[in-house]
Structures are given as structure tokens and as C-alpha cells.
Amino acid sequence: MASKPILISGAGVASLLLAQSLRRASIPFQIFERDASPSFRAQGYRLRLSAEGLDAIKSVLSPADFSTFWDACGKTGGSGFGSLNAVTGENLSQDSGPPKAVDQEAKGGSLSLQSRGDKVVGIARGEMRRLFMTGCEPFIKWSHNVTGYELTASGVHAIFADGSMSEEGEMLVGGEGMYSKVAQQLSQGRLKVFDTGARGIHGQAPTTAFKDLGEGVWRLIDDTRSDGRVFVITNVRPNDMDDPNVQFGWTMCGQPGVIKPPNENFTIIGKPAADIAKSITAQWHPRVKPLFDHMVESEAAFWKITCSTPSGVPEWPNEPRVTVIGDAVHSMTPAGGIGANTAVRDSGVLGRLLTESGGLANGVTAAYEKEMRVYGSEAVKASYNQAKNQFGVVIDETTSAIV
Template sequence: MTSPFLRHSSAQSLRNSKIPFKIFERDHSFTFRAQGYRLRLSAEGLDAIESVLDPKTWDIFWNACGKTGGLGFVEFDAVTGEITDSRPIPQGLSSRGNKTVGIARGDMRKIFARGCEDFIEWGVQVTGYELSDDGSGVRAVFGDGRKSEWGSMLIGGEGIYSRVAKQLSKGKLKVFDTGARGIHGQALSPAFKGLGEGVFMLRDKSRSDGAVFTITNVRPGDMDDPTVEFGWTLGGQPGVVRAPNDNYTIVGKPAADIARALTKNWHEKFRPLFEQMNEENAAFWKITCSSPSGIPEWENEARVTVIGDAVHSMTPAGGIGANTAVRDSALLGKLLREAGGFREGLTAEYEKEMRVYGSEAVKQSYEAAKGSFGVDIDEETSLTVN
């Protein structure tokens, strides 16, 4: 399921355009499913976010973002502790002011929901939609058998398991399981003292079953506050990171214990990230990807469309997914604002433009993941995510 911040960013655009809306949220609260790595925001992503937020909310958002420069980008051999690559922040990782800008998923979600709280219905799972007989409206169908009120348009943003996307595209939209897995984790700032400020890659190539790596960034201004937690994400090639009984919904100590086991032979300056981690926030994640050949075309439905991971799931390589998702929200919001709400041809116009940048982003993410994760997708034979 895609990060809820995406649905809330779309809502901000509608709220500012004074277009009525309702959010159907699978989670039960803002604190539910709080695990997750910080999101890196590109220049395009920040521009898209700024375009959908009012000035006051934008200022709150921007002040909540961490801006990392420091040592730039440094890659270490995770076992020996030796630097294997050191350079300024690459252009692909920087966004504004030659710095990497990022924000915690939970913080982003709460900020995007400001002013929209009364329009969220919690704890409902959308399993499809129905169109009115005369084509004048659409309504969501929920897992408990209920149905929403009729509306003029439905935007499916419920992630890689999107039933809306499956129904809309008649199965053409596919998400492939790359087989690679990872673990998210967090630890208080003293655990990162061995790194300093910057963007870091810790890579372990010593294993016989495949490489393991960790990505993290350490922000200025927070290093000396022992109450601040920094996040990291650990990834492994297919078969290296395995959850008990292949249950990747497990969070907490089981995920933390596996992260510690995978890094027990790492250099002493890196081990505190895992030995001192907040076990409660540890979580597994699958690395999935949409069709690398591009986003397919389907018969347009004027009143239904999809955004984010529901239409273009990406690997975490390069941090492209979240930035492409907010571009969807900004583009769709712009078209709705200009039209004053629904109009015929709007979803077709959105999908035509989205397919171009979305397909390019999926391909870029996949190519980067081939090197980092050792993944390989054959669209004819690879397993898809149900």
C-alpha cells in the first residue's frame, strides 16, 4: 500500500481549490504503521509539493525537512570501515542548495493532513468501484460490503495492492516481486557519531550468499541532541534478507534481530546503528517494481484514475518513487483546479502526461536496482505481487 501522505497531498490540492473531497484511509490513525525510512525529496518532488500546499503549510513542511550536506556522499566497506568512495552530493541526490532534503514519512503525513482531518474516514479498505448507469458518477466499494456516496471522480492511491488499479486497467498494471528484501530501522543520534554529517552507503560484499548494504543520512543540527532518532534502511540481494515464515508484515524485535545478525561482523563504528536501534520501529519491506518496459495503456475511464505506487511502483534505488508520486498529485491537482472539478477528458490528459515521466522513472529506478540489489525482471515469467 502506498504511503498515505500521497492521498493527503492530493487532498491539500483539492482543499486549496475548494473542491469537495473525501479520503478513505485503510489505516486506523496517524500513528498506525509508523515504521519507515526518511523520504529523500528531489528538486522536482519539492516543486510539486510546494505547488499543492498553501504558503503557511509549506513553511511548516520546509522547516520540518532535514537538509544534509556535510561530508557529501561517502561509501564505506561495512566490514573494514575503509572509505571506498567519497564525493560531493551527487546531482541525483541533491535538491535545493546542493543539499539532500528529506523528511520522516510520519511527519510528512501529518503535515499534509493539516486541515483535512474532518474529511478522512479511517479503517476502510477500498476493494473496487461502481459507475452509475448513466455515467454521471462513481462510488467506492469497501471490503466490508459497504459503498460510499456517489461522487464525480475516484482517485486510487492505495499502493501496490490497488484493487482500483487492477479493475481500471483490467489487469494490465502489474507489480513484480524482485525477490530482494530489506529492513527499516531507527536509532538515537549518539549511535551515528562514528559517521558524522552526510549521506552514507555501507556496503558488505564479503557474504557468499549476496551483498548487504545500508543507506542513511545524518543531518546537521540534530547530531548533538541525544533525543533525536535517525533512520537507516538495510537491503540485501534476493535470498539474503528473510522474514520468519516469509511474513513481511512482522514488525519489531524479529526484524531487529535479523538486522543485527546480518551486520554482526561489521566495523565497530557502524554496529551501534543496529545494536542501539529502536526495536519497536524495525520493519521488513519487499522490493517491488512495475513493468520496466513502461506504464501500459488501458481504456480510459473518465471518472477513475490512479496515482503513486498504484500505477508505478519503484524500487528504493535513488529514492525516485515518492518524488514521482507527488508529481502525480500536483499534476492531477492542477488539472482539477483549472477545471474547477471534474470534466470530461481530464483523466485521459493526466494519464497521457503521467505515463511519460512515470515510465522514465520506473526504468531509471529498475536500472539502478539491478546493480545495487542484483534484481532481474523478466516480464513474461517473473512473479507478480497479488
Template sequence: MAAADRKPILISGAGVASLLLAQSLFRASIPFRIFEKDASIIFRAQGYRLRLSNEGLDAIEAALGPEGFQKFWDACGKTGGVGFTTIDALTADPFEDGIPTAKKAPDASAEASKILRETLASREGKVVGISRGDMRRIFLSGCEDFIDWGHQVTGYELTDSGVRAIFADGSRSIEGEMLVGGEGIYSRVAEQVSGGRLKVFDTGARGIHGQAPTTAFKGLGEGVWRAIDDSRPDGRVFIITNVRPGSMDDPSVDFGWTMGAQSGVIQPPNDDYTITGVTAANIARSITKDWHPV
């Protein structure tokens, strides 16, 4: 059937998976339409990094094609160094099989290569990563004319020959050949398909994502680092950061870090997990106040 005669594939949500699907459809000349509740690609900050496995890179390359993938690959960060190493947040001792070693390592990079237990490397022996926001922007390229911003899908209705998406204001989309629910764990499409059997449960765990000048991580050296604090009576807390080469001496460049913890350790005021700025920073400072300077 010619593309002009086909009903489009409807896609709910403009996350990384939905946009990569759109790229595949675009290259195959299959019509599609994306509906996204945000007002634009920059409406929401989505800057944390995603590590990409060989399988993930292969899938992205297959969807984008040679030229598109090269643009994506050039935007990715590639980290070598000691690979993936875990240290004790209080002492900077390396962890060996999950247990802190007796050996001190104030400059963790000096000992880290001796106790490597995990690898995150994919292509070229490097850890490959890219921020979620950059990934979305690259995957959106070329598909801008096929996305409707400010359209939150709250359900769907089947027709005699296809499906229509239902939006928050009660309006309907054009008729599509199928509807893909790509709007994440709170997908209203998935909820309707499952007949309400699909449930999302809050574990109570919270996290904080932030950025710091690259010089703050110079003592660690190049690599992917995880620092774990098991000393707290309310549960384990950790941070993970990716220290990339070529910019550790440039304070104008920021590296991202992510803090995670067991339920109850990170307690935002009023259990508001959307807080930003000073309030979030002060929570992170209070949790890490006794950590090793490195």
C-alpha cells in the same frame, strides 16, 4: 459550476500522494472525499525518511501554497556535510566508482570529501528529507473532515453520472465525479481499471528499517552514507543513513537507518515481512556482525 453543486472527487487511500492531491483540491474549492482502510493516521508506523528532489519540493510548494509549504519546510531535515558517500561495510574504505579504494579510512569522514561521486542535494545545497509519517500528518492538516477512516476500497461501480467506491463490507460510497486509486501497488481500483492485467510480483528482496542513537553514527560525520557488503555468497547487502548536524552528540536523539539486500539475504521467520522489535534487530545484528566499527 459552484462547489456545492459538484459531486466530490473520490480518493482511495490516504498515502502521501492522495493527501497532497487533497490539499490541491481543498485550495481550489473542489469537493473531495478520501477513504482509508486504516483506523487512524497513527494506526500504522510509517517512519522511514524520504529524500525530496527539487522537482518534488516544487510540486509540494505548488499544492500547499506559501504558508502551508513553510510549515512543511520547517519540518524537513537538511543535511550538508560531504553529501552522499559510499563506503565498504567491512573496511570503511570509501568506494570510488563502485570499487573500494586501496586507501583505508577508519574515520570515513576524513577521506569522504575527496571521493564524492554522487549528490542528492536539492534546495540550499542540502539533502532535504522528512519521515513519511510526518509528511502524512502535515498533508492531512485541514482535510480531517473529508476523510473516512476504516473504509477499505475493494472496487468501484460506474453510474449514469459518475462512480461509487465499493468497500470491503459490501457497502457503497456516495456518488463521485471520479475515483482516484491512490492506495499503492496493491490498488484494487487500479486492478479493476486494468481488467486484471496489472500484476504485482514479489522479487524476494527484503529490507529492515530501524533507529539508533545519533552517537552511533558520529564516526561518519554529517552526510548521507551508504555502506555496502559484497562479501556474502548469498548476495549484496547495504545500509543507508542520514547523519544530520546538531545532534550527533546527543544520545537521546535517534537517526533512522534502512537495510536492503538482494533476494535471499534477509530471511525473516516464516517469510513474515511485518516482524518488529527484537526479531528484526537480531537479523540485522547477524548480518552486520563482521562490519567495521565506524
């Protein structure tokens, strides 16, 4: 057993799932999270889980914990992935039978929309995070913003924004998202994140607002605007559709120039975001308009759509004591719901390697990064290609990186 803990930067779903793997293997760990508490900020939208993502989660959790996780997931059948004209209310396309693919516009990639038993499986990000946090609470230090690291002769220290340092750890795993300072230091600037120019809004409404859609995974499309295309993705599950106390979520995406928050301030939440969503959907069909007329304004939030280098995860000199997972290494657009599934695969792979070696051992980070670059690069390419078709975005050598 390792005498020093494995340090983990960030307490998102990938970091917490990795922590669950270490906890089961009795490998000590310590998590540092910049937020002040688990409820400090909104946890975002509902996640669709691919077969690959579910397999990764199942490989980490105990049978009892996975059973609890599975029971918390929603399972949507219906007619699969349906597309609807948001202005006229007409069906644009309707798959018969179980969902076939993430999106017919996908070019490359192997993730499928169908997850288990001809159902689309999904869970709210906040609920997923809460379940993965179970048992890890004593090992999370809140209000600790990791801004870098310092290697020692036998380990590593995390460096915090106030200049202080953590205890010495056996290794450091950067999982603090696309603005990860650990990722920038480790990759020597090779890991880049680009602003696609596309924008989004997350929202929620009582399930009764979704009744005219019916069960299924829906894409609502508005191609009538002069400033660009808008579409909304939502997952309508059957069991709670008549309960006004339960809410379903939706995600609105617009091509560059369509969704403009005040002063381009994407930290604003609540009514400003809700007002823009209501303005955009003011002329939409009564079949879908209740999703926005009855939205919970306090839950609305803007969203800047970003993407890592579309060509894939770059190479950098391996550091045996430091590596990165999740959005810190492969930030993706929302197209296809690929990002979270790839992040939990990272947790599964790295957790397995650390478990097999009883902690950090020679070659662990190199073996993880070699495997991750294959599926991670495939996922980034698939996500970008879908976003290119859906959002009209282009990332090339002239695009400025935000990280």
C-alpha cells in the same frame, strides 16, 4: 463548484497532497483509508526529496504551509553521497562538493540527489504524512477498505470490503498503494507489481550512534557474504547529532536470499527484524556497528522490495471518472529514492488539472494519464536499473507478478 465530492482511496502522502490541492480550490472531497487511525502502523523510512518532488509539493501547498513543510525537512550537506566498506570502515568513494546524482549506477532518469542549495533534503514519511493531513482530518473515513468501484450514470461509488458503497462521487482517485484494487479494475489487470526477491529492514537508532559517520548521505556496503551483497542507506544530519533523544533512520537492503524473515512473514515488526539486522551486522566495523547495536528494536520492520513493470506505465482504456496515483500506478524499488518524488508529482499534476477546471471536466483524467506516463515510466525504469545493479535483481517475462 462540484456538487459531488471527489473520492480518494487511501490516505498516503500522494492522496493527502492531492486533497490539499482540492481543499485550496474549494473542491469537495472524501478520503477512505483502510487503517483504523493515522498511527495504526509504522510509516516507514526517511524520504529524500528531489528538486522535482519539492517543486510539486510547493505547487500545491500555500506559501505558509510550504514554509512549515520546508522547516520540518532536514538539510544534509557534508561530502555528498559517500560509500563505506561496512566491514573495514574504509571509505570506498567520496564525492567532493555538493551531491551530484542519485547514484552513479543510475541508467537514465533525471532526478537528482541534490535538492536545494547544495543540500540533500529529506523528511520522515510519517512527518510528511502528518503535515499533508493538516486540515483534511474531517474528510477522512478510517477503517474503510476500498476494493473496487461502480460507475453510475453521472458519477461513481467506491465499494468497500464489507460490500457497502460510498456516496456517489464525481470521480474516484485510487491512491491506496501497490495492492490497489482500483488500479486493477481500472487497468483491467495491465498494471502489475513484481517481487524482486530482494528484501530489506527499516530501523532507527539514537543520533549519537551515528557520530563516527559524520554528516552526509551514506551507503554502507558489505560484499564479504557468501549469500549475497548487503548495504545500508542512511542520512546523517548535522543539527541533532549530539541529542540522544532524537533518532535517525536507516534502511538495510539485501540481495535475494540474504534477509529471511520467519516464514517469509513481512508483517512481523520489532524484535524479529531487529535480531536479523544485528546478526547480519555482527562483524561490521565499530564505526558503523552502533547503528545496529543501539537500534530501537520496536521500530524495526521487514520490507519486501517490489517493482512495477520496468518498461514503464502501460496503457489502458481511459475512464473519465476514475484514475490512479502513486504506488497504485508506478510502484518502485527504493533505489534512488525516486518513488515518493514521483508520487507527489502525480498529486501536483492531477490537482492542477482539477483546480483549473473547478472539478472533474472532460479530458482531465486522460490529460493527467498522458503526462504521468512520461515521467512515471522514466522513473520506474531508472529505479529498476539502479536496483538491478545494486540488488542483483532481474524482472523478465518469467517473473511472477504478485499483483
